[in-house]
Amino acid sequence: xxxxxxxxxxxxxxxxxxxxxxxxxxxxxxxxxxxxxxxxxxxxxxxxxxxxxxxxxxxxxxxxxxxxxxxxxxxxxxxxxxxxxxxxxxxxxxxxxxxxxxxxxxxxxxxxxxxxxxxxxxxxxxxxxxxxxxxxxxxxxxxxxxxxxxxxxxxxxxxxxxxxx
Numbered sequence: 193x194x195x196x197x198x199x200x201x202x203x204x205x206x207x208x209x210x211x212x213x214x215x216x217x218x219x220x221x222x223x224x225x226x227x228x229x230x231x232x233x234x235x236x237x238x239x240x241x242x243x244x245x246x247x248x249x250x251x252x253x254x255x256x257x258x259x260x261x262x263x264x265x266x267x268x269x270x271x272x273x274x275x276x277x278x279x280x281x282x283x284x285x286x287x288x289x290x291x292x293x294x295x296x297x298x299x300x301x302x303x304x305x306x307x308x309x310x311x312x313x314x315x316x317x318x319x320x321x322x323x324x325x326x327x328x329x330x331x332x333x334x335x336x337x338x339x340x341x342x343x344x345x346x347x348x349x350x351x352x353x354x355x356x357x
Contacts, residue, residue, distance in 0.1 A: 277301075278343055278352060286357055287311040299341060304357070311339065315353040320344055326351050 278299040281287060286309035290298035302309050314334035321329055326340040330353035337353040 278341065279345070279348060279350065281313050281316060281352060283313055283316055285313045287313065287352075287354065297341065299352075309357050311354040312357050313352055314355055315351075317351040317353075318349070319351065320349040321351045329353075 278287070278301075281299070281301050285301050286304040286306070287299045288302045288306075288308040288310055290300060299311075304312070314337050315330065317329055317333060321340075321342050326342050329351055330337045330340045334353040334355075337355055339354040341352040341354060343350055343352075
């Protein structure tokens with residue numbers, strides 16, 4: 193009578209399992225082994241992979257961004273429009289009066305060939321001047337001046353001596 197062959201590989205002799213695992217047990221993913229389908233934390237094979245959640249902007253964040261953009265736009269617009277103001281005038285520039293109010297004539301620099309050009313700048317003097325001192329200073333700086341314009345803005349105070357174009 194013959195004995196049946198042993199189950200498994202008859203040529204395998206003394207195979208050793210990794211430390212801490214018994215024969216027939218799958219590797220543990222927590223210990224660096226391969227994940228098995230159906231284990232917690234891993235989708236079964238063929239299951240759709242959920243899309244990654246992106247960071248969503250809240251209404252408050254969007255509102256704050258819009259407010260900052262509006263403020264920046266107003267500041268840039270104010271800077272651009274102030275580039276033609278009287279404080280940027282230099283000797284030889286031509287000016288246009290935008291208002292009939294003597295307290296706020298709204299002078300702006302224009303091209304001397306422009307039909308709006310009304311005055312020519314004969315002198316520009318930095319400093320703070322009042323009515324009589326402005327007249328005296330313009331007489332000393334530009335003999336044939338007709339008008340004086342003073343603007344007081346703290347450290348940017350100045351006097352313009354003007355004549356008709």
